[in-house]
Amino acid sequence: MVVPGATIDNLLRENERHPPPEWFRRHASWRDDRVYVAAAEDPDAFWAKQAERLHWFRRWDRVLDWDPPFARWFVGGKINASYNCLDRHVRSNRRHKAALVWEGEPGETQTLTYDRLWREVMRFANVLKALGVKPGDRVTMYMPMIPELPIAILACARIGAIHSVIFGGFSAKSIRDRVEDADSAVIVTADAGYRRGNLVPLKRTVDEAIADVPIVKHVVVYRRANVDVPMHAARDVWWHEAMAMADAWCDPEPMDATDPLFILYTSGTTGKPKGVVHGTGGYLVGVATTAKHVFDLRDEDLFWCTADIGWVTGHSYVVYGPLANGATVFMYEGAPDHPQPDRWWSIIERHGITILYTAPTAIRAFMRAGDEWPAKHDLASLRLLGTVGEPINPEAWRWYHRAIGGGRCPVVDTWWQTETGMILITPLPGLTTLKPGSATRPFPGVSAAIVDDAGNPVPPNKGGSLVITRPWPAMLQTLYGDPERYTQVYWSRVPGRYFTGDGARVDEDGYFWLMGRIDDVINCAGHRIGTMELESALVSHPKVAEAAVVGRPHEVKGQVCVAYVVLKRGEEASEFLEANLKDHVRREIGAIATPEDVYICDRLPKTRSGKIMRRVMRALVSGQDIGDTTTLEDPGAVEEVRRWLATVEGRDA
Ligand code: ATP
Ligand code: MG
Numbered sequence: 001m002v003v004p005g006a007t008i009d010n011l012l013r014e015n016e017r018h019p020p021p022e023w024f025r026r027h028a029s030w031r032d033d034r035v036y037v038a039a040a041e042d043p044d045a046f047w048a049k050q051a052e053r054l055h056w057f058r059r060w061d062r063v064l065d066w067d068p069p070f071a072r073w074f075v076g077g078k079i080n081a082s083y084n085c086l087d088r089h090v091r092s093n094r095r096h097k098a099a100l101v102w103e104g105e106p107g108e109t110q111t112l113t114y115d116r117l118w119r120e121v122m123r124f125a126n127v128l129k130a131l132g133v134k135p136g137d138r139v140t141m142y143m144p145m146i147p148e149l150p151i152a153i154l155a156c157a158r159i160g161a162i163h164s165v166i167f168g169g170f171s172a173k174s175i176r177d178r179v180e181d182a183d184s185a186v187i188v189t190a191d192a193g194y195r196r197g198n199l200v201p202l203k204r205t206v207d208e209a210i211a212d213v214p215i216v217k218h219v220v221v222y223r224r225a226n227v228d229v230p231m232h233a234a235r236d237v238w239w240h241e242a243m244a245m246a247d248a249w250c251d252p253e254p255m256d257a258t259d260p261l262f263i264l265y266t267s268g269t270t271g272k273p274k275g276v277v278h279g280t281g282g283y284l285v286g287v288a289t290t291a292k293h294v295f296d297l298r299d300e301d302l303f304w305c306t307a308d309i310g311w312v313t314g315h316s317y318v319v320y321g322p323l324a325n326g327a328t329v330f331m332y333e334g335a336p337d338h339p340q341p342d343r344w345w346s347i348i349e350r351h352g353i354t355i356l357y358t359a360p361t362a363i364r365a366f367m368r369a370g371d372e373w374p375a376k377h378d379l380a381s382l383r384l385l386g387t388v389g390e391p392i393n394p395e396a397w398r399w400y401h402r403a404i405g406g407g408r409c410p411v412v413d414t415w416w417q418t419e420t421g422m423i424l425i426t427p428l429p430g431l432t433t434l435k436p437g438s439a440t441r442p443f444p445g446v447s448a449a450i451v452d453d454a455g456n457p458v459p460p461n462k463g464g465s466l467v468i469t470r471p472w473p474a475m476l477q478t479l480y481g482d483p484e485r486y487t488q489v490y491w492s493r494v495p496g497r498y499f500t501g502d503g504a505r506v507d508e509d510g511y512f513w514l515m516g517r518i519d520d521v522i523n524c525a526g527h528r529i530g531t532m533e534l535e536s537a538l539v540s541h542p543k544v545a546e547a548a549v550v551g552r553p554h555e556v557k558g559q560v561c562v563a564y565v566v567l568k569r570g571e572e573a574s575e576f577l578e579a580n581l582k583d584h585v586r587r588e589i590g591a592i593a594t595p596e597d598v599y600i601c602d603r604l605p606k607t608r609s610g611k612i613m614r615r616v617m618r619a620l621v622s623g624q625d626i627g628d629t630t631t632l633e634d635p636g637a638v639e640e641v642r643r644w645l646a647t648v649e650g651r652d653a
Pocket of ligand 2 (some may be wrong): 270
């Protein structure tokens, strides 16, 4: 049981500091601390100033209407997201600059200039119109990471249709649930995509998903891999045939700033995915501003955000944020370890990537594979690194900084969510002194706080719930078709504050440290322990690549900690090592946190976006039902945990 007013214990201390390198600071877009002060004094004026950078068909009347829990940004403004990502640049000296540089998994490459991308988008917008798509209609995309995905997205935005992108790794059942929830009559897909040398049968999966879903009237199929797929005469159309017949010109639809731009379902780490709805004007201001200043984006950069466009990170920092800034975006179709674990490092070397933005799960996988892979390549073009998706353990941070960034590149650890739309807590690389493992401070114009279970602010270095205390421009508008759930999930736990569901603490310098999900906090002998610190302690052991810690019910202590550990390549599991790891945690953070059991395994249960699903492990070790598993990447990992539990029970008996 949670004690009212309880906070989370803080067990781990990191003392390392990395001030911005002088060569970086000198040219950075923001390098003066006063930007925080000015934004805090008048956040609305700050966001209005950021909005000036975009093109508005009609200027807004009011920056923000706040009728809790519903925020409306740039009320009265008329804007079009595709116009801002394309036409604005086509009318400037960026017209023939590269917008997208793409590499397919088999190795082919393609570059689309802004001019070319704009023309493709206009044509595809006409294809959608010809299929009957109108402003406000929902269009689903289930695509590989190919340029046609951003083309389809921007085409929707152009005509005011709402896109709902589903990650190409989801099953037929997941597609069906999302298509029905969004009530979407058109789906855009491809015959297949490449993944780790195999073909992913996208069209076939769509066919299975919608076999008896009459709301779907049309499926547009892009021919990516030249595989034979059945085409249903009245329903299915080939992308290339429809494009050949479509008009070249399509005017952008002037949308209300508050009109929805897209629906996106969350990763499902904590349960059933939620259909997050984002608006147009506020969202675009939020992602354009953060893309520009968190990544210090410039015209000469080649920016690579490795996230699939099926996740919010891809929406905001592959498509809308960078393109709204006229940047050049790099996109890769396939698996990071295909054909070898150095594919990414080879890409960086061959294309001259300057900014890399990726997830801790990928960093830990590369760490596990070993230093020899990045060492084979010249990564000197990189000037900035970023991470998002999970807390990054200081050990993984240091590896990323050293083995990939050559010790020279700042690392921006960016905290945000599908719901927040834009990065909210992050360093600014030209002015923030970094501490490995901390996402540092709220972005200018954003206010966050840590509160206890009663909603009261907690003192420095006490852990509690992370809340956002004021609306921000890219804030979700609602959950699709379910405003009650929206109110209940985000606005009822701490009245008047946006509840993130994450635990965090603020240190004596005002830096935020994410401690893991509130639902995952372990209650052990009167202590409340976040998962992050224990896992970090485990990952700081030289043989450990990855760790997940969960609580198991215990008669006396309430709960005890159980640790799952994945070793680095070449390391051997043994009972001796298990004991050694317990000692290691005891030394690093103390006796209360020492895991009762350490289990060395090959893999951890993760979502398809690569996040550790502690709720599944927790349910397993507590003997409960594991709940919704449609977002689980690899059911085999769950079976492995089950087998281990069976052997442990045998051992104890
Ligand atoms: P669901 O909400 O369906 O359970 P999810 O929370 O995993 O899924 P996302 O919106 O993709 O869905 O992930 C946002 C979450 O990811 C955050 O709430 C936080 O827990 C975690 N996260 C993202 N970036 C960071 C970061 N830099 N540091 C710590 N945690 C992060
Ligand atoms: Mg979430």
